[in-house]
Amino acid sequence: MLLTKSVATFGRYLMLMRRTFSRPERMRMFFKQYIKEMSQQGVDSIGIVLLISFFIGAVICIQIKLNIESPWMPKFVTGYTTREIMLLEFSSSIMCLILAGKVGSNIASEIGTMRVTQQIDALEIMGVNSANYLILPKVLGMMTMMPVLVCFSIFSGFVGAYATAVIGHIITIDDLTLGLQHEFNEWYVWMGFIKSVFFAFVITSVSAFYGYTVEGGSVEVGKASTNSVVSSSVLILFSDVLLTQLLS
Amino acid sequence: MIEVKSLYKSFEDKEVLKDINSVFENGKTNLIIGQSGSGKTVLMKCIVGLFRPTGGEVLYDGRDLVTMNKQEWKMLRREMGMIFQSAALFDSMTVLENVMFPLDMFSRDNYADRVKRARFCLDRVNLLEAQQKYPDEISGGMQKRVAIARAIALNPKYLFCDEPNSGLDPKTSLVIDELIHDITVEFNMTTIINTHDMNSVMGIGENILYIYEGRKEWQGSKDQIMSSTNERLNSFIFASDLFRKVKEANK
Ligand SMILES: Nc1ncnc2c1ncn2[C@@H]1O[C@H](COP(=O)(O)OP(=O)(O)OP(=O)(O)O)[C@@H](O)[C@H]1O
Ligand SMILES: [Mg+2]
Numbered sequence: 001m002l003l004t005k006s007v008a009t010f011g012r013y014l015m016l017m018r019r020t021f022s023r024p025e026r027m028r029m030f031f032k033q034y035i036k037e038m039s040q041q042g043v044d045s046i047g048i049v050l051l052i053s054f055f056i057g058a059v060i061c062i063q064i065k066l067n068i069e070s071p072w073m074p075k076f077v078t079g080y081t082t083r084e085i086m087l088l089e090f091s092s093s094i095m096c097l098i099l100a101g102k103v104g105s106n107i108a109s110e111i112g113t114m115r116v117t118q119q120i121d122a123l124e125i126m127g128v129n130s131a132n133y134l135i136l137p138k139v140l141g142m143m144t145m146m147p148v149l150v151c152f153s154i155f156s157g158f159v160g161a162y163a164t165a166v167i168g169h170i171i172t173i174d175d176l177t178l179g180l181q182h183e184f185n186e187w188y189v190w191m192g193f194i195k196s197v198f199f200a201f202v203i204t205s206v207s208a209f210y211g212y213t214v215e216g217g218s219v220e221v222g223k224a225s226t227n228s229v230v231s232s233s234v235l236i237l238f239s240d241v242l243l244t245q246l247l248s
Numbered sequence: 249m250i251e252v253k254s255l256y257k258s259f260e261d262k263e264v265l266k267d268i269n270s271v272f273e274n275g276k277t278n279l280i281i282g283q284s285g286s287g288k289t290v291l292m293k294c295i296v297g298l299f300r301p302t303g304g305e306v307l308y309d310g311r312d313l314v315t316m317n318k319q320e321w322k323m324l325r326r327e328m329g330m331i332f333q334s335a336a337l338f339d340s341m342t343v344l345e346n347v348m349f350p351l352d353m354f355s356r357d358n359y360a361d362r363v364k365r366a367r368f369c370l371d372r373v374n375l376l377e378a379q380q381k382y383p384d385e386i387s388g389g390m391q392k393r394v395a396i397a398r399a400i401a402l403n404p405k406y407l408f409c410d411e412p413n414s415g416l417d418p419k420t421s422l423v424i425d426e427l428i429h430d431i432t433v434e435f436n437m438t439t440i441i442n443t444h445d446m447n448s449v450m451g452i453g454e455n456i457l458y459i460y461e462g463r464k465e466w467q468g469s470k471d472q473i474m475s476s477t478n479e480r481l482n483s484f485i486f487a488s489d490l491f492r493k494v495k496e497a498n499k
Contacts, residue, residue: 026353028352029353114338119337119338121298122332122338124298125298125408127325127354
């Protein structure tokens with residue numbers, strides 16, 4: 001029962017995606033929406049990304065320096081571990097998980113409201129492919145902005161780590177720098193980008209699906225918004241395991 | 249002209265529309281009336297193609313909507329304008345942008361011409377001064393008028409209105425009704441209006457289709473409705489005290 005239901009839902013999701021990924025009616029209108037979405041979903045998220053990453057970077061640094069480091073470990077361990085955690089997991093995956101809450105609920109409730117107030121019907125009557133017009137700019141916009149957000153996150157995490165050195169004096173700046181530069185592997189950055197682009201697709205398309213298929217009133221819009229966050233978070237966690245295994 | 253031939257529509261096992269036959273002529277305001285839940289909205293959605301009928305034909309000047317291919321369907325939709333019960337304006341756009349939206353999407357004109365056309369439509373509904381406002385900054389009646397302006401922006405041949413004056417006071421309703429009627433005559437459109445407002449029926453009902461529990465019960469004009477002997481129609485129309493008194497005074 002549950003299985004057939006999930007398969008049916010997945011099928012409807014694929015059908016919606018097929019309508020979404022077609023050539024836009026008017027390129028001019030598409031680019032207008034695309035730019036708008038990049039600013040609304042991406043640029044407006046920079047603040048929260050910087051804030052969270054700064055503190056996580058600082059906390060990782062403190063935890064490792066004060067709680068894990070022992071005399072027989074080399075001095076670069078703190079910086080090295082901070083860097084690897086930020087690059088490999090936090091800035092790409094956990095950050096996307098946090099953004100699933102912000103961006104996902106925003107998209108689901110926006111599209112859901114358009115559905116219940118018949119704005120989507122109005123688009124369809126005009127002969128506009130509403131899925132394409134509404135969803136494609138959001139998906140592509142977020143996929144474009146996500147790697148940028150990852151960059152900001154990594155950078156801000158490092159700033160946080162340095163802050164513990166400069167303000168907290170728990171580690172010397174030289175030790176930290178040494179650790180951050182120790183055996184740097186460029187592929188890890190690319191891996192973060194690839195994962196984040198994939199997660200951006202998951203967040204936007206799943207929450208757009210939940211919003212687009214709302215039936216009823218404002219209560220259902222609220223439910224759709226919650227469901228979209230839960231589903232995209234779970235999907236991110238699952239695919240994180242697969243992608244990490246695949247890309248390592 | 250829109251023709252509906254033996255139209256059926258059911259949801260799962262619930263039959264909502266049963267054997268509807270009717271002709272809606274152009275240059276006339278065609279009204280669909282009936283009790284709440286009788287299937288007016290479903291009928292309109294079948295006619296505009298938001299629902300697929302279970303059986304029957306919907307002919308737009310002879311072209312059958314049900315068997316049409318995708319390209320013909322796309323062209324036909326550009327000839328349709330619709331005003332929804334809730335106005336359904338895009339709330340992230342200003343009034344002017346709302347009216348310009350169909351033009352931006354489909355018209356080949358340059359920007360200046362598109363603005364000119366949108367201004368003309370807004371002027372036609374007397375809302376030129378509100379063009380920079382957002383939908384939530386204007387009243388319900390004004391929203392409906394913007395919806396009318398948006399619906400006529402592309403010069404449609406067919407205009408559909410689902411309860412255009414629900415939630416409006418009698419005076420504003422009258423303005424909306426007259427606007428729709430005038431536009432219909434002016435541009436020779438085929439207009440179909442869903443309503444349960446008896447004032448509209450008496451005001452602009454040139455061709456009235458009465459639906460009772462999904463069946464066509466009666467069809468005629470507003471002049472014939474007063475003298476009709478159909479039991480169900482009479483009990484529907486003269487449910488209001490006012491109209492009963494009017495009828496008695498007429499005798
Ligand atoms: N999508 C749907 N799925 C199942 N049943 C539906 C659906 N839409 C409408 N119905 C049913 O069809 C019947 C007619 O509904 P409809 O909305 O056409 O009524 P109406 O005449 O427009 O009423 P009102 O004047 O209140 O708007 C109702 O009994 C309703 O339950
Ligand atoms: Mg209705």
